[in-house]
Amino acid sequence: MKAVLAEGLDPMAISAVFSPAQYIGEKCISGTDCFVLKLSADQADLADRSDSTAEMIKHVIFGYFSQRSGLLVYLEDSYLTRIQSPGTYPTYWETTMATKIEDYRLVEGVMIAHGGQSSAMITRFGDNLKSGLSVTRMEETWTLDDLAFNVPGLSMDCFIPPREVQNHYPGGES
Numbered sequence: 001m002k003a004v005l006a007e008g009l010d011p012m013a014i015s016a017v018f019s020p021a022q023y024i025g026e027k028c029i030s031g032t033d034c035f036v037l038k039l040s041a042d043q044a045d046l047a048d049r050s051d052s053t054a055e056m057i058k059h060v061i062f063g064y065f066s067q068r069s070g071l072l073v074y075l076e077d078s079y080l081t082r083i084q085s086p087g088t089y090p091t092y093w094e095t096t097m098a099t100k101i102e103d104y105r106l107v108e109g110v111m112i113a114h115g116g117q118s119s120a121m122i123t124r125f126g127d128n129l130k131s132g133l134s135v136t137r138m139e140e141t142w143t144l145d146d147l148a149f150n151v152p153g154l155s156m157d158c159f160i161p162p163r164e165v166q167n168h169y170p171g172g173e174s
Contacts, residue, residue: 014072018063027064029074030100034064055082057092071111075099089128096121108149115143 021037028034041049041059049056057080064074077097084090103115117139124134 029064032073033067034073035067037063053083053085057082071104072101089126091124091126094123117141
């Protein structure tokens, strides 16, 4: 969620994140005709995010962009992790987050989303769970009432982007 808001405020970050994405088709989201881009983490990236007890199995992001404006209007982010300590059965955690991004307004020459709805669903499953499937769901509606650019006193350390953005964003590592 935090990443969605940060990326939603910076069109350059959005384009950097989705630059290697695969076009997978079109879909209408809330009356808006969108093109859909898919990002899937490769095996090396998944291995980097894994350790001896937690294995990241998949991570997929779908971005739905308005065909008319090119702005991100919906984002789905899903990942699956296998957790297993030595001598125990594995447990799987699937996390799915979806955010509808809306109410774009021009602020100092940049289109900024001022509202949306987000939901997160965490599903836990595995052979060792006596109670069976466990699902936790959270939803929220959010709005931006106030925003500012170049706030005095905030250092760049307050805005450390994900590695893939650092590698593709102007001024980041190359």
